[in-house]
Amino acid sequence: MDLATKSDTEILSVADPIMDNLMDASTAVDYDRHIRDFTDRLKGRLSKEQLEWICQDYQNAKGYFAGREFVAAFRRPDSVAVVWKQRFSKQPGEFVAEMVLVQQNGRYLVDHVMVF
Template structure:
Protein backbone atom coordinates (compact mmCIF):
# COMPACT_ATOMS: atom_id res chain seq x y z
CA UNK A 1 0.00 0.00 0.00
CA UNK A 2 1.24 3.46 -0.84
CA UNK A 3 2.31 5.52 2.12
CA UNK A 4 -0.18 8.24 1.15
CA UNK A 5 -3.08 5.80 1.48
CA UNK A 6 -2.23 4.69 5.00
CA UNK A 7 -4.04 5.98 8.08
CA UNK A 8 -2.39 8.52 10.37
CA UNK A 9 -1.71 5.73 12.86
CA UNK A 10 -0.02 3.59 10.20
CA UNK A 11 2.04 6.53 8.95
CA UNK A 12 3.13 7.39 12.49
CA UNK A 13 4.12 3.76 13.09
CA UNK A 14 6.63 4.27 10.25
CA UNK A 15 7.57 7.90 10.93
CA UNK A 16 8.08 7.81 14.71
CA UNK A 17 10.85 5.17 14.78
CA UNK A 18 12.64 6.96 11.94
CA UNK A 19 12.40 10.31 13.74
CA UNK A 20 13.48 8.65 17.02
CA UNK A 21 16.60 7.39 15.27
CA UNK A 22 17.30 10.79 13.70
CA UNK A 23 17.07 12.51 17.06
CA UNK A 24 19.11 9.88 18.91
CA UNK A 25 21.77 9.89 16.19
CA UNK A 26 22.00 13.68 16.16
CA UNK A 27 22.29 13.72 19.95
CA UNK A 28 25.21 11.28 19.61
CA UNK A 29 26.46 13.17 16.52
CA UNK A 30 26.54 9.87 14.63
CA UNK A 31 26.44 10.78 10.93
CA UNK A 32 26.25 7.22 9.58
CA UNK A 33 23.26 6.32 11.73
CA UNK A 34 21.64 9.73 11.19
CA UNK A 35 21.52 9.39 7.39
CA UNK A 36 20.68 5.66 7.19
CA UNK A 37 17.04 6.33 6.19
CA UNK A 38 17.77 9.30 3.90
CA UNK A 39 17.17 9.42 0.18
CA UNK A 40 20.30 9.77 -1.93
CA UNK A 41 19.28 13.37 -2.61
CA UNK A 42 19.20 14.21 1.08
CA UNK A 43 22.41 12.30 1.85
CA UNK A 44 24.19 14.47 -0.72
CA UNK A 45 22.98 17.61 1.09
CA UNK A 46 24.26 16.63 4.55
CA UNK A 47 27.96 15.82 4.72
CA UNK A 48 29.40 14.68 8.04
CA UNK A 49 30.97 18.06 8.84
CA UNK A 50 27.67 19.90 8.30
CA UNK A 51 25.76 17.52 10.59
CA UNK A 52 28.42 17.92 13.28
CA UNK A 53 28.12 21.72 13.10
CA UNK A 54 24.29 21.61 13.21
CA UNK A 55 24.26 19.24 16.20
CA UNK A 56 26.81 21.18 18.22
CA UNK A 57 24.94 24.41 17.50
CA UNK A 58 21.49 23.21 18.63
CA UNK A 59 22.93 21.33 21.63
CA UNK A 60 24.73 24.49 22.81
CA UNK A 61 21.75 26.77 22.31
CA UNK A 62 18.66 24.62 22.85
CA UNK A 63 19.96 21.56 24.66
CA UNK A 64 18.65 18.13 23.81
CA UNK A 65 15.33 16.85 22.47
CA UNK A 66 12.57 16.09 24.96
CA UNK A 67 8.93 15.32 24.27
CA UNK A 68 7.51 15.21 20.77
CA UNK A 69 3.80 15.26 19.93
CA UNK A 70 2.29 14.78 16.48
CA UNK A 71 0.38 17.81 15.27
CA UNK A 72 -0.52 16.80 11.73
CA UNK A 73 0.05 14.41 8.86
CA UNK A 74 -0.09 15.85 5.36
CA UNK A 75 -0.54 13.60 2.33
CA UNK A 76 0.82 14.54 -1.06
CA UNK A 77 0.76 12.52 -4.30
CA UNK A 78 4.30 11.18 -3.79
CA UNK A 79 5.10 11.85 -0.14
CA UNK A 80 3.82 12.34 3.36
CA UNK A 81 4.83 15.20 5.66
CA UNK A 82 4.61 14.72 9.41
CA UNK A 83 4.74 17.69 11.79
CA UNK A 84 5.36 17.40 15.53
CA UNK A 85 5.46 19.83 18.44
CA UNK A 86 9.00 19.43 19.83
CA UNK A 87 10.56 20.36 23.16
CA UNK A 88 14.18 20.95 24.20
CA UNK A 89 15.94 20.68 27.56
CA UNK A 90 17.49 24.15 27.70
CA UNK A 91 15.19 26.40 25.74
CA UNK A 92 11.59 26.93 26.83
CA UNK A 93 8.76 26.99 24.35
CA UNK A 94 7.51 24.83 21.56
CA UNK A 95 9.42 24.08 18.39
CA UNK A 96 8.45 22.38 15.14
CA UNK A 97 9.89 19.08 13.97
CA UNK A 98 8.95 18.04 10.46
CA UNK A 99 9.83 15.18 8.18
CA UNK A 100 8.90 14.31 4.61
CA UNK A 101 8.76 10.59 3.87
CA UNK A 102 8.80 9.03 0.43
CA UNK A 103 8.52 5.45 -0.69
CA UNK A 104 11.36 4.16 -2.89
CA UNK A 105 11.85 0.54 -3.89
CA UNK A 106 9.68 -0.69 -1.04
CA UNK A 107 11.43 1.40 1.63
CA UNK A 108 10.25 4.50 3.44
CA UNK A 109 12.95 7.16 3.26
CA UNK A 110 13.39 10.69 4.56
CA UNK A 111 13.57 13.30 1.80
CA UNK A 112 13.49 16.33 4.13
CA UNK A 113 13.75 16.81 7.87
CA UNK A 114 14.14 19.85 10.09
CA UNK A 115 13.63 21.03 13.63
CA UNK A 116 13.08 24.75 14.08
Protein backbone atom coordinates in the same frame (compact mmCIF):
# COMPACT_ATOMS: atom_id res chain seq x y z
CA MET B 1 2.81 6.02 -2.58
CA ASP B 2 0.83 3.68 -0.35
CA LEU B 3 1.72 5.55 2.86
CA ALA B 4 -0.42 8.46 1.65
CA THR B 5 -3.51 6.24 1.83
CA LYS B 6 -2.85 5.15 5.42
CA SER B 7 -4.36 6.45 8.65
CA ASP B 8 -2.41 8.80 10.91
CA THR B 9 -1.72 5.85 13.23
CA GLU B 10 -0.31 3.78 10.37
CA ILE B 11 1.80 6.69 9.14
CA LEU B 12 3.18 7.26 12.64
CA SER B 13 4.08 3.58 12.95
CA VAL B 14 6.54 4.24 10.11
CA ALA B 15 7.49 7.86 10.85
CA ASP B 16 8.06 7.73 14.62
CA PRO B 17 10.84 5.10 14.60
CA ILE B 18 12.61 6.94 11.79
CA MET B 19 12.36 10.29 13.60
CA ASP B 20 13.43 8.64 16.88
CA ASN B 21 16.57 7.37 15.15
CA LEU B 22 17.28 10.77 13.59
CA MET B 23 17.02 12.48 16.96
CA ASP B 24 19.03 9.84 18.83
CA ALA B 25 21.72 9.85 16.14
CA SER B 26 21.98 13.64 16.13
CA THR B 27 22.20 13.67 19.94
CA ALA B 28 25.11 11.21 19.64
CA VAL B 29 26.44 13.09 16.57
CA ASP B 30 26.50 9.77 14.70
CA TYR B 31 26.52 10.69 11.00
CA ASP B 32 26.21 7.18 9.57
CA ARG B 33 23.22 6.32 11.74
CA HIS B 34 21.68 9.75 11.16
CA ILE B 35 21.62 9.38 7.36
CA ARG B 36 20.73 5.67 7.17
CA ASP B 37 17.11 6.38 6.15
CA PHE B 38 17.88 9.33 3.86
CA THR B 39 17.24 9.40 0.13
CA ASP B 40 20.35 9.73 -2.01
CA ARG B 41 19.29 13.31 -2.75
CA LEU B 42 19.25 14.20 0.94
CA LYS B 43 22.50 12.32 1.67
CA GLY B 44 24.13 14.53 -0.95
CA ARG B 45 23.00 17.66 0.85
CA LEU B 46 24.38 16.89 4.33
CA SER B 47 28.05 16.27 4.98
CA LYS B 48 29.45 14.82 8.18
CA GLU B 49 30.98 18.20 9.01
CA GLN B 50 27.66 19.99 8.50
CA LEU B 51 25.86 17.55 10.79
CA GLU B 52 28.53 17.99 13.47
CA TRP B 53 28.15 21.78 13.30
CA ILE B 54 24.33 21.61 13.37
CA CYS B 55 24.34 19.25 16.37
CA GLN B 56 26.83 21.30 18.35
CA ASP B 57 24.88 24.46 17.60
CA TYR B 58 21.45 23.24 18.69
CA GLN B 59 22.80 21.31 21.69
CA ASN B 60 24.60 24.41 22.97
CA ALA B 61 21.63 26.70 22.42
CA LYS B 62 18.61 24.47 23.11
CA GLY B 63 19.90 21.33 24.78
CA TYR B 64 18.66 17.94 23.72
CA PHE B 65 15.41 16.77 22.18
CA ALA B 66 12.71 16.26 24.78
CA GLY B 67 9.01 15.47 24.26
CA ARG B 68 7.48 15.30 20.81
CA GLU B 69 3.75 15.43 20.05
CA PHE B 70 2.13 14.59 16.72
CA VAL B 71 0.34 17.50 15.04
CA ALA B 72 -0.59 16.39 11.51
CA ALA B 73 0.25 14.30 8.48
CA PHE B 74 0.01 15.95 5.08
CA ARG B 75 -0.60 13.43 2.31
CA ARG B 76 0.66 14.08 -1.19
CA PRO B 77 0.68 11.79 -4.24
CA ASP B 78 4.40 10.99 -3.88
CA SER B 79 5.16 11.78 -0.23
CA VAL B 80 3.85 12.32 3.25
CA ALA B 81 4.92 15.24 5.43
CA VAL B 82 4.66 14.62 9.16
CA VAL B 83 4.70 17.48 11.66
CA TRP B 84 5.23 17.29 15.42
CA LYS B 85 5.35 19.80 18.24
CA GLN B 86 8.89 19.46 19.63
CA ARG B 87 10.45 20.45 22.95
CA PHE B 88 14.08 20.81 24.01
CA SER B 89 15.74 20.21 27.38
CA LYS B 90 17.21 23.72 27.86
CA GLN B 91 15.07 26.01 25.73
CA PRO B 92 11.49 26.66 26.86
CA GLY B 93 8.66 26.77 24.36
CA GLU B 94 7.46 24.73 21.45
CA PHE B 95 9.31 24.07 18.21
CA VAL B 96 8.33 22.36 14.96
CA ALA B 97 9.77 19.04 13.86
CA GLU B 98 8.91 17.99 10.31
CA MET B 99 9.86 15.13 8.07
CA VAL B 100 8.95 14.25 4.49
CA LEU B 101 8.81 10.54 3.71
CA VAL B 102 8.94 9.04 0.24
CA GLN B 103 8.85 5.44 -0.90
CA GLN B 104 11.73 4.09 -2.98
CA ASN B 105 12.40 0.44 -3.80
CA GLY B 106 9.92 -0.71 -1.16
CA ARG B 107 11.48 1.40 1.63
CA TYR B 108 10.28 4.55 3.31
CA LEU B 109 13.03 7.16 3.19
CA VAL B 110 13.48 10.69 4.47
CA ASP B 111 13.66 13.29 1.70
CA HIS B 112 13.53 16.31 4.03
CA VAL B 113 13.76 16.80 7.78
CA MET B 114 14.08 19.85 9.99
CA VAL B 115 13.52 21.03 13.54
CA PHE B 116 12.98 24.75 13.95
